[in-house]
Amino acid sequence: MAQRSEELAAMSQVLVDIGGTSIRIGWQSKKAEDIRDAVTYACRDFAKPVDALRQYCDQNQLKVNSVVLAVAAEISGLEVDITNNPWIFNARELAQELGANEYLLINDFTAQAFSNSALLSPKPIINPKLHILLRKGVQSAGSPLLVTGPGTGLGVAALLPSNLGPMVIEGEGGHVSFAPRDEGERNILAVLEAEFGHVSAERVVSGPGLETIYKIKNGVRLAAPEIGDGALAGDNKCLKAVNLMFKSFATVVANAALSFGAGSGIVIAGGVTPRLRGLLDQSGFYERLGDHGRRSAFLSNLPIYLAIDPFAGLKGAGHAARSAQLSHRIGKTIG
Numbered sequence: 001m002a003q004r005s006e007e008l009a010a011m012s013q014v015l016v017d018i019g020g021t022s023i024r025i026g027w028q029s030k031k032a033e034d035i036r037d038a039v040t041y042a043c044r045d046f047a048k049p050v051d052a053l054r055q056y057c058d059q060n061q062l063k064v065n066s067v068v069l070a071v072a073a074e075i076s077g078l079e080v081d082i083t084n085n086p087w088i089f090n091a092r093e094l095a096q097e098l099g100a101n102e103y104l105l106i107n108d109f110t111a112q113a114f115s116n117s118a119l120l121s122p123k124p125i126i127n128p129k130l131h132i133l134l135r136k137g138v139q140s141a142g143s144p145l146l147v148t149g150p151g152t153g154l155g156v157a158a159l160l161p162s163n164l165g166p167m168v169i170e171g172e173g174g175h176v177s178f179a180p181r182d183e184g185e186r187n188i189l190a191v192l193e194a195e196f197g198h199v200s201a202e203r204v205v206s207g208p209g210l211e212t213i214y215k216i217k218n219g220v221r222l223a224a225p226e227i228g229d230g231a232l233a234g235d236n237k238c239l240k241a242v243n244l245m246f247k248s249f250a251t252v253v254a255n256a257a258l259s260f261g262a263g264s265g266i267v268i269a270g271g272v273t274p275r276l277r278g279l280l281d282q283s284g285f286y287e288r289l290g291d292h293g294r295r296s297a298f299l300s301n302l303p304i305y306l307a308i309d310p311f312a313g314l315k316g317a318g319h320a321a322r323s324a325q326l327s328h329r330i331g332k333t334i335g
């Protein structure tokens with residue numbers, strides 16, 4: 001108890017990972033890497049993110065020195081509008097309400113990318129609590145690692161080694177144009193183009209995207225978890241929807257891996273794939289990934305990992321706060 005009191009007295013860094021449906025929170029002392037007391041709350045249970053954070057800090061008797069916010073949103077200034085979530089807030093004001101002196105605002109896939117730093121090693125050791133090796137491959141040492149995956153949205157980032165430690169190439173790769181490659185995908189594109197004009201990959205490759213595919217194909221809307229459960233139980237309509245999403249995801253992965261030159265491999269993150277992992281092999285994902293003309297051999301030989309740690313975003317947020325790359329983005333709540 002005395003040690004914990006000293007840590008709290010030394011002030012705490014609160015780590016936050018906000019997605020479309022869930023908010024994950026943990027804390028660490030600024031001298032320690034271990035994440036303490038990590039929890040997951042449903043966003044719908046709180047009117048504002050600060051309400052969830054106040055509850056957490058009160059329960060854990062934390063005196064907050066700094067807060068790191070990893071959010072499923074475009075980072076442009078301090079105003080945050082979470083994708084597929086009604087929460088809108090100002091990062092600096094939230095930190096002020098918690099009594100924090102410092103804050104850092106990053107995209108959730110920047111945090112996800114940082115959490116995979118160990119995989120940049122020339123001979124990475126797989127921790128089965130963090131990753132599953134889906135496919136062995138040939139790693140090109142010193143090359144970027146692609147981190148991508150569908151959840152409430154579609155995240156894309158890359159991690160690359162440097163003399164200053166791992167660095168992240170940030171972006172909004174989920175909003176690249178949807179690129180259909182077969183008749184079923186072209187039919188989806190035609191319907192969505194009529195409604196939205198531009199159709200991003202995220203419109204198809206995500207939890208909401210899976211719902212959209214099912215509705216277009218079957219005329220009724222099911223929630224993504226219901227479609228997943230149906231597919232796992234062998235329902236043909238659900239399976240077809242999941243297969244189309246995974247094949248479309250493979251196209252996104254192939255394009256991103258080539259754009260980044262991701263010779264260190266591919267990490268699939270996000271909330272959708274771990275739950276539906278048993279369907280990936282038969283979905284056509286690997287065949288589509290390797291069917292890419294002159295670069296097929298490169299894509300067919302990349303190692304592929306599945307990220308399964310639900311608190312990876314918190315660990316990556318802590319890493320981001322220590323990163324020389326992002327030190328200039330740490331803001332002060334006073335002055």
